[in-house]
Amino acid sequence: xxxxxxxxxxxxxxxxxxxxxxxxxxxxxxxxxxxxxxxxxxxxxxxxxxxxxxxxxxxxxxxxxxxxxxxxxxxxxxxxxxxxxxxxxxxxxxxxxxxxxxxxxxxxxxxxxxxxxxxxxxxxxxxxxxxxxxxxxxxxxxxxxxxxxxxxxxxxxxxxxxxxxxxxxxxxxxxxxxxxxxxxxxxxxxxxxxxxxxxxxxxxxxxx
Numbered sequence: 087x088x089x090x091x092x093x094x095x096x097x098x099x100x101x102x103x104x105x106x107x108x109x110x111x112x113x114x115x116x117x118x119x120x121x122x123x124x125x126x127x128x129x130x131x132x133x134x135x136x137x138x139x140x141x142x143x144x145x146x147x148x149x150x151x152x153x154x155x156x157x158x159x160x161x162x163x164x165x166x167x168x169x170x171x172x173x174x175x176x177x178x179x180x181x182x183x184x185x186x187x188x189x190x191x192x193x194x195x196x197x198x199x200x201x202x203x204x205x206x207x208x209x210x211x212x213x214x215x216x217x218x219x220x221x222x223x224x225x226x227x228x229x230x231x232x233x234x235x236x237x238x239x240x241x242x243x244x245x246x247x248x249x250x251x252x253x254x255x256x257x258x259x260x261x262x263x264x265x266x267x268x269x270x271x272x273x274x275x276x277x278x279x280x281x282x283x284x285x286x287x288x289x290x291x292x293x294x
Contacts, residue, residue: 087144087145087146088117088144088145089115089116089117089142089143089144089145090116090117090118090119090142090143091103091104091107091116091117091118091119091140091141091142091143091156092119092121092130092133092134092139092140092141092142092143093118093119093120093121093139093140094120094121094122094123094139095120095292095293096260096292096293097139097140098192098195098196098253098254098256098257098292099139099140099153099189099192099253100139100140100153101253101256101257101290101292102153102157102246102249102250102253103140103142103153103156103157103160104118104290105249105252105253105286105287105290106157106160106161106169106246106249107160108285108286108289108290109169109243109244109249109286110160110161110164110165110169112160112164115164116142116160121139123137123138123139133149134149134151136151138151138152140153140156141156142156142159142160144159153189154185154189157169157170157246157249158170161246168239168243169239169243169244169245169246169249170182170245170246171237171245177237180237180247181237181245181246181247182247183247184229184236184237184247184250184251185246185247185250187225187228187229187251188225188229188247188250188251188253188254189250189254190221190225191221191222191225191226191254191255191258192250192253192254192257193221194218194219194221194222194225195218195222195254195257195258195261195262196257197214197218198215198218198219198222198261198262199261199262201214201215201218202215222258222267223270226267226270226271226274227270227271229251229271229274230270230271230272230273230274233273233274233277236248236251244281244284248281251274251277252278252281252282252287255267255274255278256278256282256287256291256292257292260292260294
C-alpha cells in the first residue's frame, strides 16, 4: 500500500507527522511531497479540498487530512497505536490532552504569523494578534506549571504529546525570534534543549 505525505519544511503540523514517521522507522514506506499551499499555481486542492497540509494520500482510499488524524492512522498502521497511549489504563486521554494543548499553541502561532506576514499594515488587527499571543502564553504557562504531569513513554521512546510540544516550541523559534518564551518557561526551555538532540527532532528541524 503506497502512501504520500504532502508536507512543507516550515509547517509544524507536518513536522509532527514527519517526526512520528521517523520514530516508527517507516520513512522508506511514505513518499514525501513538498507542497507550497500559498502558491497561486498549486493544484493541491485536487488532493485536499481543504487546502491545508499535512495531507496523507493512501492508495485505495480518500485523502487523510489533519495532523492528529494522520498521526493516529500512521501509528495504528505501523506502531500498534503505541505513541498515543493505552486505552486499557486510560492514559490515551492524558496524551491526547497534551497533544491538544501543543496543537493549540501551533494554531495560534500560525494565525499570529499570517496576520503579521500576509496582511498589509493598515489591515492588521492588533486585537487578533493579542488574542493569539494570549492563547500561546496561557498554554505555555499551564504546561510549564504541570510539566511533571505530562505523560511520557518508558525507555527511549516518545509519545504524540511530546512530539507535538517540540513542534509547537520549534515553530515559535522559527517565526518569532523576538518572542522569548524561554524566559517565562525555564522548565520547558530545558525540556526543549534536551529533546532537540533526538535524531527525529534534529533531522526535521525547520530551515532558518
